[in-house]
Amino acid sequence: MTDAAAALAATVPVAVIGAGTMGSGIALVAAKAGHPVLLHDANPQAIQRGIDGLRRDLDRLVDKGKISAAARDAQLGRITPMPSIDDIGPAGFVIEAIIEDFSVKRDLFRRVEAAVAPNAILSTNTSSLSVTALAAVIERPERFLGVHFFNPAPILPLVEIVSGHVTAPAVAATAFATCRAWGKTPVHCRSTPGFIVNRVARPFYGETLRLIAEGAATPATLDAILREAGGFRMGPCELMDLIGHDVNYAVTRTVWELLFQDPRYKPSLVQKELVDSGQLGRKTGRGFYDYAKGAPPPVP
Ligand code: NAI
Numbered sequence: 001m002t003d004a005a006a007a008l009a010a011t012v013p014v015a016v017i018g019a020g021t022m023g024s025g026i027a028l029v030a031a032k033a034g035h036p037v038l039l040h041d042a043n044p045q046a047i048q049r050g051i052d053g054l055r056r057d058l059d060r061l062v063d064k065g066k067i068s069a070a071a072r073d074a075q076l077g078r079i080t081p082m083p084s085i086d087d088i089g090p091a092g093f094v095i096e097a098i099i100e101d102f103s104v105k106r107d108l109f110r111r112v113e114a115a116v117a118p119n120a121i122l123s124t125n126t127s128s129l130s131v132t133a134l135a136a137v138i139e140r141p142e143r144f145l146g147v148h149f150f151n152p153a154p155i156l157p158l159v160e161i162v163s164g165h166v167t168a169p170a171v172a173a174t175a176f177a178t179c180r181a182w183g184k185t186p187v188h189c190r191s192t193p194g195f196i197v198n199r200v201a202r203p204f205y206g207e208t209l210r211l212i213a214e215g216a217a218t219p220a221t222l223d224a225i226l227r228e229a230g231g232f233r234m235g236p237c238e239l240m241d242l243i244g245h246d247v248n249y250a251v252t253r254t255v256w257e258l259l260f261q262d263p264r265y266k267p268s269l270v271q272k273e274l275v276d277s278g279q280l281g282r283k284t285g286r287g288f289y290d291y292a293k294g295a296p297p298p299v300p
Pocket of ligand 1: 017018019020021022023040041042043046096097098099100101104108125126127128148149150151242243244247251
């Protein structure tokens, strides 16, 4: 794979679809690099919520003296709410970060492809769905790829640049160069179940959930052990609460299915119960931990 391609010029509008945890963060990354950003969500309130969340984050940086008020205003000023997906025409780079559901993403990309220019790059932030299979739903699959940011997108540097079976190498190289120009650390990979990080991380979550189901240890104990003895920045339960159990459960199910139901990747009932009860983690105020009572305890 050649990485000689030029990054997209900062004048190229970037459309981010989905203004939740990931989409709002990705919008900020692109806006910070100077791009005009169109931010869309099926739920109009989510767009405002996403922008309000970014404003709070940037206000904190201003208060700490890390950025100027002018820089905050400039970054936010480049993000334009886009209530209708039909207004996506000017975008040269589309990054989708909606619900982790193949058929919902498929329907969206068909609409997007009909509205954007033929040379626009279309990408998904999916954690686990097949980029090859998603690419196949549009007319020109060679311009489609995965651009997988990590949570929180404005902070974590890694981005997996995921090529499907027919992604044009030039498209992957442009996405790679663009992410590098955005200050990220991109890495090329192929569309395999879970790509690199989520594949490696599945047993980290899976064995944790098995230990909880077997009553071996509490989430607080497991987190403290992995954080303090294992040297991880976050324990597995805190991390699952941050990711969102709905997202993490969907990813687990997809990786398990894509690997022909390999029992090593089998989803857990512990995870399913959290999802069914709406205890999705930080975003709902409760997951393994009750965030109304503050952050997880450091030591059990
Ligand atoms: P989220 O639940 O925070 O946000 C998803 C947003 O998509 C919601 O605001 C929802 O209203 C919107 N949406 C749903 N269907 C839509 C549609 N048809 N058109 C437009 N908007 C629609 O989800 P999150 O966590 O931001 O995840 C988004 C994507 O990013 C998923 O594919 C997920 O697998 C992936 N991802 C998530 C990570 C995480 O740690 N949460 C990390 C890396 C990738």
